Amino acid sequence: MLFSFVIPTYNRSHKVSRAIDSIISQPQWDLYAEIIVIDDGSTDDTELMLQKYLSKHQIKLVKHLKNKGVASAKNTGIIHAKNEYVVLLDSDDLLDKNGLIHLKNLVLQNKFDLFFCGTRILNETKLMYDPEFKGQKTYYDLLSSSVGEYLPVCKTQLMQNNLLRNLRGYESVTWLSLAKKGYKLFFDSEPIRLYDMEGTDRISNRFSGIKNSNKMRDGYALYLKEFGLDLKYVNYTEYLKINFKLFCYYLMSFSFAKSETE
Template structure:
C-alpha cells in the first residue's frame, strides 16, 4: 500500500492565490493524499474559496482556527493530519504535478527530510540556487524552503513548529530542531517547488528589530548547534576584529601609496599620454 501524505496549507489573507496553489495539488500524479487548508482567522474569503475545492474533491479539508501565526496554523493542521508524511505548502506557492510521486519513491530510504530544486516566480523569475545541505551550511542560514517532506512522528519528536517564531524564520528553526542531532536529507534533482516573490511579503517586511528578536531566540534555543558548527561568539567576535584590523591595514597602505611622490609622478606621466 502506498504511503498517505498530508499537505498542510495555512492561509491568512492569501485567498487571492489559493486557487492556483490548490490546482497544483489537485494536479498531482500521486493520488494518496489529503490537503488540509488551515484558515488562521483570515479576514478574507479563504473559507469560500476552500469550500469550492472541497466540492470538487473531498481530499481537500477546511480547518478554521483563531489567528495565531504561521507556526500555530501549521501545527494545528499537522495535529489532525492522518498522513505518515507531511508536506507544508504556503497558500501563495505551487508544486509541480510530480512532486509527491518523486518524493514517495524515496520514502523507504531512511531520509529525515526530502525536498527538491526550486524556482522563483512573480516579481522575480529565476532558478532558486540554494547550497547543498550540510549542518555547517544550515548553521549559517536557512537552506531548505518550507515545502519539504518529513514524517509526522519527526514533527512530534521536536514538539512541532515553535510558536514563539511570530515574525518569520520559523522554517529555519524547525529544520535545526529536526536535523541538529543527525538525520539524512535528500534533494530531488528536479524543479518541483515554485516560490512566489512579491513586493511585500513576511520576509521583506521583517524589520531589523523583529529579525534580531527571532535570531536571538533561535541562537539561545540552539546554542550548542551554533557552537559546534560556527564556533563560540567570542571566537566570531575575535575573527571580526581581526578582519577589521586587516581592512584598516590595507586601507592605510593604499593611502600611503596614493600619497607617495612616486605614485603622483606616475599619474602625471599617464595623464600626458591620455591627452
Template sequence: MTDAILLSIIIPVYNVESYLPRCAESVFSQMTNECEVIFVDDGSTDDSGRICDNYASSRANVSVVHKKNGGLSSARNVGMKSASGQYLLFVDSDDYLLRNAIDDLLSIIVSYAPDIMKFDYTRILGDEGTNVSSPLKDGLYSSESELKELLHRSLRDEHSMILSAWSHVYNSRFIESNNLLFVSEREIGSEDYLFNLQAYLYASSIYHINRCLYAYVARDGSLTEIYRPKLYEKYTDLYKRIMSSFQSKDAYGLFSNDILHFYIWLVYAPVLQQELAIGRKENIRRVRRILRSHDFHDALEQYDSSTLSLKQKFLYSVMKHRLWIILYVIYLVKR
C-alpha cells in the first residue's frame, strides 16, 4: 500500500453504459492526485467494459479490472484487493458523487483518520431529489458509549444508512486487520448489512458528516426494485451471521434485543410486504409459512416490544399471533 494515495474510489460496473459516464464524470471532476479510481467490470455484456478501458487509458490514477460476472459483492472484493489507498469509497455505477464530496472526505481523513466515515445522501427519483439525513451531529464518535449508541441506532433506525456501503468510507488497514469482505446478497439478501454491522462492531472511531455527498439514483429494474424469492431464507441466514459476529465479540447480550428488532422488521418489510404486494395464493401461503417458521416465531417470542410505538406493537402482536389475514388487510388499506 502506498502512502501517496489517500482515497481509492471503487466503482463496480455491470451493464450500465447509459449511466456510467455521469457517474465517472462526477468523480473525475473532483479527483486530486491523492485519489485513484478502480473500475471493476463484472462481466458486462454491453459497452460498459470498453468505456472503462477508455477511461483507464486516457487518465492518470484510473484503472480497470475485468472479471467474470459474480455479483456486486464479488466486484467490491476484487476492487478492495486492487486498491492502494489508505481509505476506500464505493460508488455504484448508476449513482454519482455530489459536488465537493472528495474534498470533504480528504479533509476529514487528514484531520481525524477515523476507522469509518459515514455521510448523508440525496435520493433521486425521476427529476426530484430528496435529502436523506441522519439526526446525528457532525463530528467524531470514539468513546465506548458513543460507539455503542451508533451501533444501537444502526440496528434500529431506518435512517441510520447502515444498509449502504456507498454512504461510508473505510480505512483500508482497518478492513484488512478485521478480515472484512462482502458476502454475496445472493446468499444473505444484502451484502451491505452484514459488512457494515461487522465494521461498526469492530470500529474504534466513526466520523459522521452531516452533509449530502452522494446521489443515490432509484430506477426501475435495479436490484433493489426487483421481487426476490427466498428472501426470507436469505435474511434469516443474515440474522444468524450477525448473531455469530456479535457473540464472537462478547457483545450479543448487550445488543440482543436490537438484533431481534433488526431481524423482525426486516422480515416484515420488505419480505412480507413483497409477498403481500403480489397477493397470489402461493404468496399468501408463503406469508403463512414465514409466520409459522421456527426462526421467525422464536425471534418474536424472545423480543422485548415495550419500547415500540402503538402502531408497531399492533403489527408485532399480529405477527406473533400469526394473524396473516390481518396483515393482508392492513396492506390492502395502506395501498
C-alpha cells in the first residue's frame, strides 16, 4: 500500500473522529492506506471513542501514557508506519473529498521524496498557500518564498531517518534540512487538506502562542542557526523579520515564565 496517515491527537475525541472519517469515506481507501492514531496522553474520552474504528485492520491506535507534545506524537506514528509514504494529518484537519485519489495519482506520476499538498480553510474557499508556487522546488526556493500551509507527504524511510524536531509549529526546519541535503521536493497546487480555524490550541491562537512562546523562541533560534546565513543572502527582509520575531518570543517567554512563578 502507498500511504500511512499519521494523526496525533490530544483531548480532541470529536475532531479526531472527524479526521478519520474524512479518510475512510474516500473511495477504496483501504486499498491505499493505513491510519495510525497517536493518543498523546488524552484525559477525555478519546480512547473510548476510537474503539469503534479499531475493528478495521488498517486503523491502529498507539497511546502515550503522558502528554509528550505534537512532534513526539507524530514521530511515534512515523516509527510505526509500514507503507511507502507518511502523510501527516492533524486531528482537527480533514482530507478533502477525493483527496486520496488525487494524492495517489500525484505520487505515482511524480518521483519525488517529499510532496506538499495545498490547504484551504474548512467551509471556506480561502486558500492558505500560493497555488502559483508549484512543481519541483529547491532549498533556495523555500528560503526565498513564503510557503504557506500544506499537507506534508514524505517517503517513510526518509522520515524515519529524519524524525521531527521537538519544536512547536516549526516542522519547516525538518523540510528545509531535507531540501538542503538535496532531497527532491514537489509542491502541488490542489488543496486537499481542510484546515479548521476553530482549533483552540492552534499556534495562531493568541493565548496558545504566549503559553508556548519558549518553544516558538527555540524554533526561531534553531531556524536562524541552521539557515540564517543562507536566508540573509537570498531573502534579507525575511531574515530581519525572523530576528524580530525571535526577540519578541524571547520577551514573551520571559514574561510568561515570570508570571507563572508569581
